Amino acid sequence: MIIVKAKIKNKNTENILYVNSLYSLSLYVYINDDKYNNTLFIVGNDIYSERIFEKIDNYIVVNMTYRPSRFDVFLCSIYIIPEKFHYIYSIIKKAKYLYGHDHLPLSGIMLSFKGSMILIEDGLKNHMNKRLSKSKVLIRSVIGNVSEPLGYDKRINKIYLTGLGVSNFSLNEKIELVNYNKFINSITHQLDGAFKYSFSTNKKYIKPIAILATQPLSEDQHLSEDEKIKIYDKILKKLEVQFTVYIKAHPREVTDYKIITNNIIPNDYLIETFILNESVVSIFSLFSSFFGCRDLNEMISIIQFGTYFNKNLIDKFGLIKCSDNNYDYIFDDVSL
Structure with missing residues (x-):
């Protein structure tokens, strides 16, 4: 089944947004001046949040485990629409603009429906400059898929970026x-403050509050679940000497961090909002894209530990050193 859930109050929205990131959804809302009532949001079931989407009038939640066949993609590229895509096609074809990501399972099919897309940043991957081989590009082009994701396809006519890294x-x-x-x-003001988290004013904190922002390293198959848990448990235990640490998991993560701590912030709050949270003194991550926020609030320390301690992470993301020598001790006793 492709569609998991839907709420559509307006079948004639001008814009379509297809993303699988709450960060990108928020960026889209900002770019379009909060005029989200004229947009149909299509998102994956792994980022869907009832708390957030109850504030949105038009959305379709799709099954992110579904992968269209190459033949389906090809048929859509020549406007022979398989029955399973009729409903989505009937809505998308009426829209004026398609925004979103071009690397998702249905991106090629949606591009075929509309003919062009405006890309919305999806974090660091938009700045990594990793290209597909010419043979892969050719194969993808022949079947009508996105020839090369992250903006290289000629049907991508604009890319909205925040300038987090070096662009190609x-x-x-x-x-x-x-x-x-x-x-x-x-x-913090978008969707009636849905992305902003507030700490309890009734609870007394003996130590200053710090956030450990985790990443979907096992979900994206960069590490095993056990490896990921071991890394974050190690960080947590060392930081807890100095801070009251809360884990803020990435929206796509399914890891149960309750096995290492009870201080957990729900996935569907955006880590970027904690930059302006007066209760927080430090935010830590391995190499999250939000590190680009480090100059926005001089009252909060934003630290990234990097990848230097793990060969798999170095191979995938390159060698990233700890941004603050004061925290080199976190991984000084063992390589993970």
């Missing part, structure tokens, strides 16, 4: 930079 110069003519500071400041 070959895409410069498509890139429109978003004011990162203004975007981050806007998140």
